[in-house]
Amino acid sequence: MKGAFALKGNFAYTPACGQLALKPHGILVYEDGRVTGLFDGLPERFKGLPVEDFGDKLILPGLVDLHAHAGQYAYRGLGMDMELLSWLEHTAFPEESKFSDLAYAQEAYSVFVQALARSATTRACLFATLHRPATLALMEMLDQAGMRCFVGKVNMDRNSPDILGETTAQSLAETRLWLEQSAGLAHVKPILTPRFIPSCTDELMAGLGRIQREFALPAQSHLSENLSEVSWVAQLCPNARFYGDAYDQYGLFGGDCPTVMAHCVWSGPEERALMKERGVFIAHCPQSNMNVSSGIAPVKGFLLEGQRVGLGSDVAGGAHLSIFRAITDAIQCSKLRWRLVDQELSALTLPEALYMATKGGGAFFGQVGSFEPGYELDAVVMDDSALPTPRPCTLAERVERVVYLSDGQPCAKYVAGRRLF
Amino acid sequence: MKGAFALKGNFAYTPACGQLALKPHGILVYEDGRVTGLFDGLPERFKGLPVEDFGDKLILPGLVDLHAHAGQYAYRGLGMDMELLSWLEHTAFPEESKFSDLAYAQEAYSVFVQALARSATTRACLFATLHRPATLALMEMLDQAGMRCFVGKVNMDRNSPDILGETTAQSLAETRLWLEQSAGLAHVKPILTPRFIPSCTDELMAGLGRIQREFALPAQSHLSENLSEVSWVAQLCPNARFYGDAYDQYGLFGGDCPTVMAHCVWSGPEERALMKERGVFIAHCPQSNMNVSSGIAPVKGFLLEGQRVGLGSDVAGGAHLSIFRAITDAIQCSKLRWRLVDQELSALTLPEALYMATKGGGAFFGQVGSFEPGYELDAVVMDDSALPTPRPCTLAERVERVVYLSDGQPCAKYVAGRRLF
Numbered sequence: 001m002k003g004a005f006a007l008k009g010n011f012a013y014t015p016a017c018g019q020l021a022l023k024p025h026g027i028l029v030y031e032d033g034r035v036t037g038l039f040d041g042l043p044e045r046f047k048g049l050p051v052e053d054f055g056d057k058l059i060l061p062g063l064v065d066l067h068a069h070a071g072q073y074a075y076r077g078l079g080m081d082m083e084l085l086s087w088l089e090h091t092a093f094p095e096e097s098k099f100s101d102l103a104y105a106q107e108a109y110s111v112f113v114q115a116l117a118r119s120a121t122t123r124a125c126l127f128a129t130l131h132r133p134a135t136l137a138l139m140e141m142l143d144q145a146g147m148r149c150f151v152g153k154v155n156m157d158r159n160s161p162d163i164l165g166e167t168t169a170q171s172l173a174e175t176r177l178w179l180e181q182s183a184g185l186a187h188v189k190p191i192l193t194p195r196f197i198p199s200c201t202d203e204l205m206a207g208l209g210r211i212q213r214e215f216a217l218p219a220q221s222h223l224s225e226n227l228s229e230v231s232w233v234a235q236l237c238p239n240a241r242f243y244g245d246a247y248d249q250y251g252l253f254g255g256d257c258p259t260v261m262a263h264c265v266w267s268g269p270e271e272r273a274l275m276k277e278r279g280v281f282i283a284h285c286p287q288s289n290m291n292v293s294s295g296i297a298p299v300k301g302f303l304l305e306g307q308r309v310g311l312g313s314d315v316a317g318g319a320h321l322s323i324f325r326a327i328t329d330a331i332q333c334s335k336l337r338w339r340l341v342d343q344e345l346s347a348l349t350l351p352e353a354l355y356m357a358t359k360g361g362g363a364f365f366g367q368v369g370s371f372e373p374g375y376e377l378d379a380v381v382m383d384d385s386a387l388p389t390p391r392p393c394t395l396a397e398r399v400e401r402v403v404y405l406s407d408g409q410p411c412a413k414y415v416a417g418r419r420l421f
Numbered sequence: 422m423k424g425a426f427a428l429k430g431n432f433a434y435t436p437a438c439g440q441l442a443l444k445p446h447g448i449l450v451y452e453d454g455r456v457t458g459l460f461d462g463l464p465e466r467f468k469g470l471p472v473e474d475f476g477d478k479l480i481l482p483g484l485v486d487l488h489a490h491a492g493q494y495a496y497r498g499l500g501m502d503m504e505l506l507s508w509l510e511h512t513a514f515p516e517e518s519k520f521s522d523l524a525y526a527q528e529a530y531s532v533f534v535q536a537l538a539r540s541a542t543t544r545a546c547l548f549a550t551l552h553r554p555a556t557l558a559l560m561e562m563l564d565q566a567g568m569r570c571f572v573g574k575v576n577m578d579r580n581s582p583d584i585l586g587e588t589t590a591q592s593l594a595e596t597r598l599w600l601e602q603s604a605g606l607a608h609v610k611p612i613l614t615p616r617f618i619p620s621c622t623d624e625l626m627a628g629l630g631r632i633q634r635e636f637a638l639p640a641q642s643h644l645s646e647n648l649s650e651v652s653w654v655a656q657l658c659p660n661a662r663f664y665g666d667a668y669d670q671y672g673l674f675g676g677d678c679p680t681v682m683a684h685c686v687w688s689g690p691e692e693r694a695l696m697k698e699r700g701v702f703i704a705h706c707p708q709s710n711m712n713v714s715s716g717i718a719p720v721k722g723f724l725l726e727g728q729r730v731g732l733g734s735d736v737a738g739g740a741h742l743s744i745f746r747a748i749t750d751a752i753q754c755s756k757l758r759w760r761l762v763d764q765e766l767s768a769l770t771l772p773e774a775l776y777m778a779t780k781g782g783g784a785f786f787g788q789v790g791s792f793e794p795g796y797e798l799d800a801v802v803m804d805d806s807a808l809p810t811p812r813p814c815t816l817a818e819r820v821e822r823v824v825y826l827s828d829g830q831p832c833a834k835y836v837a838g839r840r841l842f
Binding site: 074075076077078080081095098104107108111287290291292293294295296319320328331332333335336337338339340341347349350388389390391393397400401403404405407 | 495496497498499501502516519525528529532708711712713714715716717740741749752753754756757758759760761762768770771809810811812814818821822824825826828
C-alpha cells in the first residue's frame with residue numbers, strides 16, 4: 001500500500017445530480033491512485049495507514065473549471081460595461097496580443113497560476129492565447145504547481161486584428177510544434193482550441209480536424225453564447241444547419257474526440273440533440289453570460305435531457321475564478337430564468353449546481369469529482385470557522401454556507417492524490 | 422479649525438448619476454464636520470493642517486446599504502433553495518423568534534456589527550426584529566462601533582407564526598417604549614418599520630401613522646418584491662389602488678416622512694408615479710431578488726424617470742453584506758433584464774451603480790455619499806495591491822477592479838469625519 005493514506009473530516013459530495021451525500025466525521029481511504037472507500041471509522045484492514053485528520057472541517061471534492069481563459073486573468077473585472085463582440089474587440093484582443101512577449105506572458109501566467117493553485121479548483125480546461133511559447137510556459141507552470149489541466153494554444157486565422165492573427169498555415173504549423181513540445185509534460189495536457197467559428201476559416205478547421213484524429217486530442221471552443229455571434233456564424237457558414245454543425249462538419253464536436261463547448265445559451269433543439277448524441281460537454285458560465293449580456297442558458301433543461309454539464313468561470317468574461325461563485329451564480333441565474341423566461345424549468349438547487357461543479361465537469365477528466373470508490377482523489381478542505389454565526393448548523397447547512405459565503409480558498413488541497421498545501 | 426484635517430490619495434466619486442469623477446493624488450480638506458473641497462495640492466490657507474496620506478491607494482465615498490435585516494445575518498446563505506414566502510415561513514420567521522432571548526440576540530448582533538463595521542458600508546437602514554430589548558442592544562452596539570444607521574424595531578401583528586407575533590396593542594406600546602429608550606443615542610436613530618403589508622393590520626398601520634407624525638420619524642418597509650406577495654396584498658387590501666397605496670393610506674409613503682421601500686421589482690406605473698411624487702427612496706436589492714426568485718427591478722427606468730434609488734444588501738435574502746457586490750449584482754441583473762425582458766432599457770453602467778451605492782442612497786441620510794463641498798465625510802480607503810495584475814491600470818480601471826474583485830474590506834474607514842480604523 002505504498003502511497004496509501006486516509007483523510008478524516010466531514011465529507012460532502014454529490015454521487016448523482018441533485019443528491020448531496022454527507023459523511024460526518026468520516027474516513028476516506030486512498031490507495032493505488034484511487035479512492036478505496038469512505039467509512040464511518042477506519043476499517044481493521046487499514047490500521048496503521050497514515051491518517052490526515054482535519055477535525056471538524058469540511059472536505060469537498062476539488063472543483064472543476066470547464067472553461068477559463070488563462071490569458072485573460074490579467075484584465076478580469078475590466079471593460080465590463082461592454083457586450084461580447086465589443087469586449088473582444090476593445091479589451092480581449094488587444095490584451096491577448098501582449099502575450100507575444102514571453103516575459104509579459106510569464107509574469108501574467110505566474111499571477112494566474114498562483115491564483116488557480118490557491119483556489120478550490122483542482123482541474124481546468126484553459127484557453128491560453130495563440131502564442132506557442134507563452135502557451136508552453138503556462139503549461140509548465142501549471143504542471144509544476146501540481147494542477148491537472150487541459151490547455152489550448154488558441155487557433156484564429158480570420159476576423160482578428162492585425163496585432164493578434166496568424167495565417168492558416170502558421171496556425172496549423174504552430175499547433176503541431178506546440179503538440180510536440182508539450183508532449184513531455186506529466187499532468188498538463190494539450191487540447192485543440194479553435195477560438196470560435198468566426199475566428200477560424202474552413203481550411204483551418206479542416207486542418208485541426210486532421211490533427212485531432214492524428215493525435216486523438218480533445219477539443220474545446222465556444223458555442224451559441226450570444227445572439228449577435230449566432231447570427232454572424234449563420235452568415236459565415238451558410239452550409240451549417242446550426243452553429244454546432246459548423247464544428248461537427250470537421251469532426252470537432254464530440255464523438256471520438258471529447259469536446260467541451262462553452263456557454264450554449266442559445267442552442268436550439270437540433271444543436272442540443274447533436275450535443276447529446278455526441279456526448280459534448282457543456283461548460284455553463286453564468287457570470288460571464290451576465291457580464292457580456294448574453295443571457296441565461298437553460299441548464300435545468302440540459303440536466304433533464306441528460307446532457308453532460310459542468311461549470312466554468314470563463315475568466316475574464318467572468319471576473320471571478322472561484323467555482324463556488326459559479327455555483328451560486330448558476331443557481332441565481334436559473335431562478336431569474338424561471339421567473340422571467342420559462343416557468344416550466346424550475347430553478348437549480350444547490351446539490352444540482354454542486355454536482356455540475358464537481359462530478360459533472362470532472363467526468364471530462366475521467367473518474368474525477370466524487371469520493372466514490374475508484375475515483376481519483378481531488379479534495380479541498382474548507383475551514384468555515386471564519387464565517388461566524390451564533391446559530392448551530394447541520395453539516396448540509398455548513399456546505400451551503402461555504403458555497404455561498406467563503407472566499408473560496410481551501411486550507412488544504414489534494415489533486416490526484418497529491419497534497420498541494 | 423478644530424478637528425480639521427486633510428486626506429491624501431486617489432479619489433473617485435460620482436457627483437451625478439453615471440458620472441465618475443477622479444482626482445488622482447488629490448487632497449481633500451475637512452473642516453467643521455463637512456468637506457471643504459478636493460484639491461490637486463494643499464491650498465496655502467490650509468498649510469499646517471494634519472494630513473493623512475494614503476499614498477497610491479484609492480479613496481471612495483463610504484457605501485450606503487439602504488436595506489438589510491440585521492437579525493438575519495446569522496443565517497445568511499441558508500435556505501436559499503426557497504422562494505420568498507416559503508423562505509419567510511421556514512427560515513426567517515423561526516430564526517427571528519430566537520431574538521426574544523436577549524443573550525442570543527447580543528451574540529448574533531455582535532457578529533453582525535463587527536462585520537458591518539469592518540465592511541466598506543458607512544450608513545445603513547436596518548431591520549432588527551420585533552423584540553424591543555434586542556433592538557435596543559443592536560442600536561447601542563452600532564452606536565459604539567461608530568456607524569451611522571437607522572434601525573427599526575419591526576412591527577408585525579398578523580399572518581405571523583405564534584412564536585413571532587405581537588398584538589396590535591403590544592406592537593404600538595412597545596414601539597413607543599423603544600422610541601423613548603433609544604432617544605439618547607448619538608448616531609443611531611430609530612426608523613418606523615412595519616414589516617410589510619401582509620404582516621400589519623389596518624389598525625396597526627393607523628397607529629404607526631400617528632406615531633410617525635407625533636415623532637416626525639422616517640419609515641422603511643418592503644414593496645412589490647414578489648408576484649405572490651403582490652397578489653396577497655391585493656386580496657388583503659381591497660381598498661388600496663396598488664401595493665404602495667396601502668402604505669400611503671396611513672401616511673407611511675414618503676412626503677413629510679422620509680421613506681425607503683425595498684425592492685419595487687413589480688411596481689406599476691401608478692405606484693411609480695406616487696413614489697416619485699412623494700420622494701420615496703427605492704432600495705434596489707438585486708442579489709436578494711435573485712435568491713428568492715423575485716425578478717429584476719427596472720432600475721434604469723427608475724433612474725431615467727428621476728426616482729431616488731440606492732442599493733441594499735437585503736441580508737439575508739441577500740447572502741452578502743458587501744455593497745460592492747450589490748453594485749456588480751445590479752449591473753449584471755440589468756444586463757439580463759435588457760437581454761431577456763426589455764431592450765428599451767439599457768444596462769446599468771458602473772458609474773450609475775456606484776452612484777446608487779453612494780450619493781443615491783446617501784441622500785436618505787442628508788449630504789452623504791460624495792466628496793463635494795458641504796458633504797459629510799464618509800470615506801473608505803481601498804488597497805488594490807492584493808489584486809495583482811501585470812497590466813498597468815488607469816485610475817478608472819482600478820476603481821472597476823476594486824468594485825468587481827476586492828473582498829470589500831477597506832484598510833481605513835471614516836464615518837461622518839471620524840476614523841474608525
